[in-house]
Amino acid sequence: MNENTVKIKDPVLSIRNLSVSYEKGKYAVNDVSADIKRNAVTAIMGPSGCGKSTMLRAINRMHELYENIETKGTLIMNGKDITHMPTIQLRRMAGMVFQRPNPFPTMSIYDNVVAGYKLNGIRMKRSERDDIVERSLRDVTLWDEVKDNLHRKGTFLSGGQQQRLCIARALAFDPEVILLDEPTSALDPVATAKIEDLLVKLKENYSILMVTHNMAQAARISDYSMFMYLGELVEYDKTKDMFTNPRDRRTEEYLTGKFG
Amino acid sequence: MESLANLSSKNLERRNLKDRLFKGLVIFLSMLTISPIVLIIYKLIEKGIRQISFDFILKTPPDTFQAMTALSNGELIPGGIANGITGTLLMVTLASVIAIPVGVITGIYLYENPDKFMANITRNISDILQGVPSIVLGLIAYIWVVKPITSGFSALAGSVSLAIMMLPMIVRSTEETLKMIPQSIKEAALALGVPYYKVLLRVLIPTGFSGLLTGILLGISRILGETAPLMLTALGSSVINLDITKPTSAVPLLIWEFYNDPNMVDLIWSSSLLLMAMVLGLNLLSKRIAARTK
Ligand SMILES: Nc1ncnc2c1ncn2[C@@H]1O[C@H](COP(=O)(O)OP(=O)(O)O)[C@@H](O)[C@H]1O
Ligand SMILES: [Mg+2]
Numbered sequence: 001m002n003e004n005t006v007k008i009k010d011p012v013l014s015i016r017n018l019s020v021s022y023e024k025g026k027y028a029v030n031d032v033s034a035d036i037k038r039n040a041v042t043a044i045m046g047p048s049g050c051g052k053s054t055m056l057r058a059i060n061r062m063h064e065l066y067e068n069i070e071t072k073g074t075l076i077m078n079g080k081d082i083t084h085m086p087t088i089q090l091r092r093m094a095g096m097v098f099q100r101p102n103p104f105p106t107m108s109i110y111d112n113v114v115a116g117y118k119l120n121g122i123r124m125k126r127s128e129r130d131d132i133v134e135r136s137l138r139d140v141t142l143w144d145e146v147k148d149n150l151h152r153k154g155t156f157l158s159g160g161q162q163q164r165l166c167i168a169r170a171l172a173f174d175p176e177v178i179l180l181d182e183p184t185s186a187l188d189p190v191a192t193a194k195i196e197d198l199l200v201k202l203k204e205n206y207s208i209l210m211v212t213h214n215m216a217q218a219a220r221i222s223d224y225s226m227f228m229y230l231g232e233l234v235e236y237d238k239t240k241d242m243f244t245n246p247r248d249r250r251t252e253e254y255l256t257g258k259f260g
Numbered sequence: 261m262e263s264l265a266n267l268s269s270k271n272l273e274r275r276n277l278k279d280r281l282f283k284g285l286v287i288f289l290s291m292l293t294i295s296p297i298v299l300i301i302y303k304l305i306e307k308g309i310r311q312i313s314f315d316f317i318l319k320t321p322p323d324t325f326q327a328m329t330a331l332s333n334g335e336l337i338p339g340g341i342a343n344g345i346t347g348t349l350l351m352v353t354l355a356s357v358i359a360i361p362v363g364v365i366t367g368i369y370l371y372e373n374p375d376k377f378m379a380n381i382t383r384n385i386s387d388i389l390q391g392v393p394s395i396v397l398g399l400i401a402y403i404w405v406v407k408p409i410t411s412g413f414s415a416l417a418g419s420v421s422l423a424i425m426m427l428p429m430i431v432r433s434t435e436e437t438l439k440m441i442p443q444s445i446k447e448a449a450l451a452l453g454v455p456y457y458k459v460l461l462r463v464l465i466p467t468g469f470s471g472l473l474t475g476i477l478l479g480i481s482r483i484l485g486e487t488a489p490l491m492l493t494a495l496g497s498s499v500i501n502l503d504i505t506k507p508t509s510a511v512p513l514l515i516w517e518f519y520n521d522p523n524m525v526d527l528i529w530s531s532s533l534l535l536m537a538m539v540l541g542l543n544l545l546s547k548r549i550a551a552r553t554k
Contacts, residue, residue: 060451091453098451102444106466116452119462166448173452 004235004247006224011035012207013059013094013177018073020054020063028054030231032073036177036224041199041208043222043239045215047254051231052211056179059209060096061087077176088120095170097180101162103154103169110150113137113168136168139205140198160191164198171206178202180210184217196221215255219243227251304536308529316340316530320499321514327523337524341531343500344514347415350502351494351510352480354419359426360476366427367434368460383435390428397421398489406493415501415508418494422486426479433475437468474546481542485535487512511535 013036020029029051036042044052054063063069064087075083082090103112111118113133133150137143142164146157154165163183170178180199184192199208200221212218218225218239225239227248235242235251246252315338322330322339330337366382373379401421410416441464449459465472487510490496495507496517515531518524 062447062450065450065456088453088455091451096451098444098447100442100444102442102448104445104448104463104467106463106469115449116454119449119452119454119458121458169448169452 002233004237005034005233006237008035008037008224010038012038012078013209014074014076015055015059016074016076018055018058018071018075020051020058020069020071022054022069024070027231029058032228032231032233034226034233034236036207036209038207039203039205040223041203041210041221042224042226043218044209044211044226044228045213045218045254046226046228046234048213050228052213052228053181054231055228056096056181056209056211059177060091060094060179062096092116092173093176095173095175095178097163097166097170097178097183099182100186101159101166103157103162103165105153105155107154108151109137109146109154109157109165112154112165113172115169116173132172136172137165139171139202140164140168141194142168158191160187160194163187163191163195167195167198167202171202175206177207177209180208182211182213185213192217227254229254301536304529304533307526308531308533311336311526311530312533313340316534317345318342321518321524321527324521324523327521327527331523331526337526341511341514341527341534343497343509344511344531345534346500346502347494347497347508347510347513348484350504350508351415351418351422351490352484354415354504355422355426355483356476356480358419358423359430359479362423363427363430363479364434364472367431368438370431370435371438382431386428386431389424390432393488394421394425394486395488395492397424398492400424401489402492410505412505413493413495413507415494415504415506418490418508418510419504421489421493422483425483425486425489429479429482430475433478434472437471437475438464440471441467470549470552474550477542477546477549481539481546484539484542485512487516491516 015032015034015036018029018032019027021027032055044055046052057063058071058073059075061071063071073083074081077093082093103109104115107115110133113136114129116122117124117129117132134143134147137146142161145161146152146165149156154162157165163186167178167180167183184195187195196217199210202208203223210222222239224237225242226236227234227242227246227250229250235246235248237247242251243255246255317340319338319340320343321341322337326339327337366386370379370383398421401417401424405417405420406413445467446459446464449463450456454463490510490513494510494513496513497507497509501508511531512535515528515535518527518531
């Protein structure tokens with residue numbers, strides 16, 4: 001870990017020497033090590049193409065499907081090495097939310113929330129399932145808006161509602177970490193504000209790691225911030241400290257809008 | 261200044277004229293395009309509707325003598341094309357049973373491995389297959405099925421030739437349909453830890469279902485009226501036959517037979533009307549399905 005990386009006690013997730021390459025010899029993520037704070041919002045910032053999404057997806061091991069992508073490094077969750085854990089188990093502990101809302105178009109709101117259970121063939125009682133749906137939708141403050149239409153298609157909702165539904169789908173597994181990749185970049189300001197409030201609320205029970213290209217957003221809602229540049233983790237600190245007193249010149253230039 | 265204004269107004273006039281000429285041409289050409297189908301349907305209804313009745317669907321064709329008698333008495337030709345309808349349904353169903361699973365699975369394979377050597381070969385061969393004249397497919401089915409398997413003309417042989425015809429259409433529409441599903445839907449399922457084959461079966465195929473169905477229905481409507489390959493394979497039969505190893509009739513085969521018998525000419529029109537209605541019905545159905553899910 002370099003000197004511009006904050007120390008975190010009892011991290012929920014430790015990333016050790018993570019490197020990802022799409023082409024041999026070219027690293028989209030280059031030897032990144034960081035500990036993620038429990039019950040906090042951690043933002044990953046950096047100019048477009050610096051490897052933010054790649055790093056987030058590596059945590060969820062989304063790259064495994066593609067033969068050309070090579071991933072190195074170690075992931076430790078709650079002190080346990082999860083680098084080679086079966087993906088089904090891993091992904092139950094690390095939920096993912098994408099840039100564009102992507103509810104399953106053939107499924108109802110209800111089925112979307114429990115899609116992780118249904119698609120994996122995990123059986124449970126009807127009442128149990130009802131509970132999970134209600135809890136998850138309440139968590140994302142969508143319950144009151146949709147409780148009378150649970151069996152309508154999820155795609156009938158507005159963009160912001162769809163994105164909250166997708167967060168609910170990730171929460172249904174009661175994950176340790178929620179990974180979000182620019183979750184508000186396709187939304188209008190009102191819907192964005194709602195999601196931001198939601199994330200701040202969710203950190204009581206979950207640990208949140210979020211990619212954002214929006215510095216103001218990182219400043220508003222994150223407790224810790226990472227700044228990445230050309231695949232490297234340049235600086236990682238408490239958000240307040242990083243914004244007021246960046247240690248690396250590149251961070252400072254980014255924060256003052258000199259590039260990005 | 262004045263001359264400039266003049267010039268531009270003249271220009272405008274000329275442009276208006278060109279516009280109108282062009283519009284006229286477009287309308288004329290569109291009329292030209294739709295007129296055959298309108299004329300066909302009009303002619304089929306005009307000449308064929310008389311013969312359409314329950315008997316037409318439930319009975320087999322009359323013999324020449326019965327038809328001649330009816331004609332000379334100025335009556336409608338008795339009997340119908342039940343053997344053709346059952347034969348067409350039998351062979352189209354069997355062809356679908358063969359072609360749909362093979363075509364869908366091949367389409368999935370192409371979607372999964374877009375750049376693999378084998379996939380490229382398969383895709384190209386499938387495209388070539390689409391261009392093979394249907395009579396040649398009939399010949400192939402004759403050599404593959406009629407001689408070695410059913411040792412004689414059979415519904416099975418007919419179905420095989422029709423299935424080969426359908427196959428490339430289903431392969432293509434499956435691949436294209438899957439390609440149109442946003443990558444993000446696939447990733448959403450993977451991010452929930454769902455194994456890949458389940459993502460395919462339980463997310464991608466249901467999401468693209470209407471597209472798949474549209475391709476299948478168009479494939480069926482394409483083979484419904486095929487005559488040439490059936491002449492070499494199913495041959496025809498004057499009775500209703502449901503044994504797939506025996507010669508079998510089909511609506512287009514009957515039309516051909518009626519054409520060769522001057523006493524049966526009236527039946528050509530009603531049979532064609534029925535066939536046309538089936539094809540149009542399938543086409544409209546597939547359009548409806550495609551539109552509903554857009
Ligand atoms: N599927 C891919 N194949 C090849 N290169 C990729 C792929 N995805 C991303 N990259 C490259 O990896 C680098 C990091 O991309 P990404 O992680 O998407 O950046 P960010 O999310 O920060 O904008 C970029 O240079 C990008 O071009
Ligand atoms: Mg990105």
